[in-house]
Amino acid sequence: NTFDWLLTETKKDHRVRMVHVNRLPPHVNGKKYAITLGIKAAKYEWLLFTDADCRPAGMDWIKSMSNGFSADSKFVLGYSPYLKGKGLLNHFIRFEALISGIQYLSFAVLGNPYMGVGRNLSYRRSLFLEAKGFNDTISITGGDDDLFVNRHANGGNTTVCIGGASLIYSIPQTTWSSFFTQKIRHLSVGKFYRFRHRALLGIFSVSWLVTWFAGFFLLCTTYGLYGVLGALLTRLLVFSLLVNKASEKLGQPFPVWAVLPLDFIYAFYYLVTGLVALVSKKVRWKN
Numbered sequence: 582n583t584f585d586w587l588l589t590e591t592k593k594d595h596r597v598r599m600v601h602v603n604r605l606p607p608h609v610n611g612k613k614y615a616i617t618l619g620i621k622a623a624k625y626e627w628l629l630f631t632d633a634d635c636r637p638a639g640m641d642w643i644k645s646m647s648n649g650f651s652a653d654s655k656f657v658l659g660y661s662p663y664l665k666g667k668g669l670l671n672h673f674i675r676f677e678a679l680i681s682g683i684q685y686l687s688f689a690v691l692g693n694p695y696m697g698v699g700r701n702l703s704y705r706r707s708l709f710l711e712a713k714g715f716n717d718t719i720s721i722t723g724g725d726d727d728l729f730v731n732r733h734a735n736g737g738n739t740t741v742c743i744g745g746a747s748l749i750y751s752i753p754q755t756t757w758s759s760f761f762t763q764k765i766r767h768l769s770v771g772k773f774y775r776f777r778h779r780a781l782l783g784i785f786s787v788s789w790l791v792t793w794f795a796g797f798f799l800l801c802t803t804y805g806l807y808g809v810l811g812a813l814l815t816r817l818l819v820f821s822l823l824v825n826k827a828s829e830k831l832g833q834p835f836p837v838w839a840v841l842p843l844d845f846i847y848a849f850y851y852l853v854t855g856l857v858a859l860v861s862k863k864v865r866w867k868n
Contacts, residue, residue, distance in 0.1 A: 583633070598622060613715040613725045620709055629703045630726070631749050635661065638748035638832070645747035646703055649740035655708045656730060656739040658689055659701030662833045663753040674753045674760060676843040677850075679835055683827050684785070686743065692736030695778040699726030701749040708733060724770040731774050745832040761854060768858035786851055792816065793848040817841060 587599045600622045602615050620628060627650055629643060637643075649657035660682045663675045685696045709729075718728045730739075754760040771779065792813075799809040821840040828835035 609719050610715070610722060610725075613719055616725055617714050620706055620714070623706055626706050627703060628706050628709070630699050630701075631661075632700050632751065634752045635700050635749045636664075636752075638745055638750060641746040642749065645744065646701070646742050649703070649742045651740065654738060654740040655705045656694065656697065656734045657703040657742050658686060658694065658697045658730070658739065659703070659742050659747050659749065660686060660831050661698050661700035661749045661751050662831070664750050666753060670755070670757060670760065671753055672839050673843055673846060673850075675833075675835065676839065677764075677847065678751075679824065679828055679831070679833075680847070682831060683824070684782070686741050686831075688781075689734075689736075689739050689741050693778075693781075694734040694736070694739040695731050695774060695782075696727035697730040697734070700751050701747070702726055702730070704729075718773065721770065721773065723766050724773065728770055728773055731778065743831050748832045764854050765858045768854055771858070786855065790848050790852060793845065817844065820844065 584601075587597070590597045591599050600615070600618050602611075602618060605611055605614060616630075627647070629646055631637075646657055646659055661678070662682070663671070663678050665671065665675065685694070685698075688695050712729075712733055715725060715729065717732070718724050721728070754763055771782070774782075796809060796813045800806065800813075817840075821837045821844075824840050825835060825837045
């Protein structure tokens with residue numbers, strides 16, 4: 582009933598405008614085409630994006646994100662965690678989103694932005710039009726957010742907005758298969774990032790995998806058993822505290838006790854999904 586609901590809202594408030602896609606050109610990604618039509622229909626300079634399955638944390642979301650608008654900024658990157666639920670899958674989805682958020686927001690703060698999430702992202706309309714929108718990625722499934730940021734964001738034109746008021750909550754997947762389909766779509770876009778970003782993210786991922794696999798290999802030997810165990814426990818303690826502290830700063834605290842099992846699962850998850858996404862020729866939007 583989305584169409585009827587939006588049509589009713591446009592009659593209640595003249596500021597609400599609905600753009601209808603009557604025809605999709607061949608070999609063009611549907612979502613990017615719809616976003617492009619919406620941007621062309623927009624009246625003002627700053628664009629603020631979210632998705633249909635997302636909910637603002639409160640009434641001050643737009644105000645909070647607009648604090649990042651300035652004469653120099655062209656991008657404002659926000660954070661979008663997933664809603665809390667029960668079970669291992671929900672904990673892992675929220676953990677994976679948190680790690681991703683720590684990565685791309687930290688890179689941006691350090692002057693090297695490489696992505697943003699379309700669930701909570703803002704940029705200038707003039708930038709989109711000058712860059713000819715999604716022309717160079719129009720046929721790729723996904724990437725309307727992270728690839729556009731990767732192509733045009735830099736340390737001088739990007740602002741980060743974090744904290745409780747700026748959050749957009751997304752509804753998490755409820756099955757492992759749908760979650761993997763979603764993540765393979767997200768990760769498959771990464772192979773189109775700039776080389777330096779792929780290299781840095783690759784180093785991060787390899788270091789994570791080496792920590793666990795090398796640690797297990799050394800634990801299975803008698804040489805330096807206590808030293809290896811001590812190093813792994815120290816790394817885990819420091820990592821757990823950092824993740825907890827970062828999650829509090831981002832606006833959705835994550836329990837320290839959950840980091841240990843999820844940290845271990847993440848290493849195997851990333852190895853499998855990363856390889857699948859790397860070799861996938863065609864990705865699906867849904868199962």
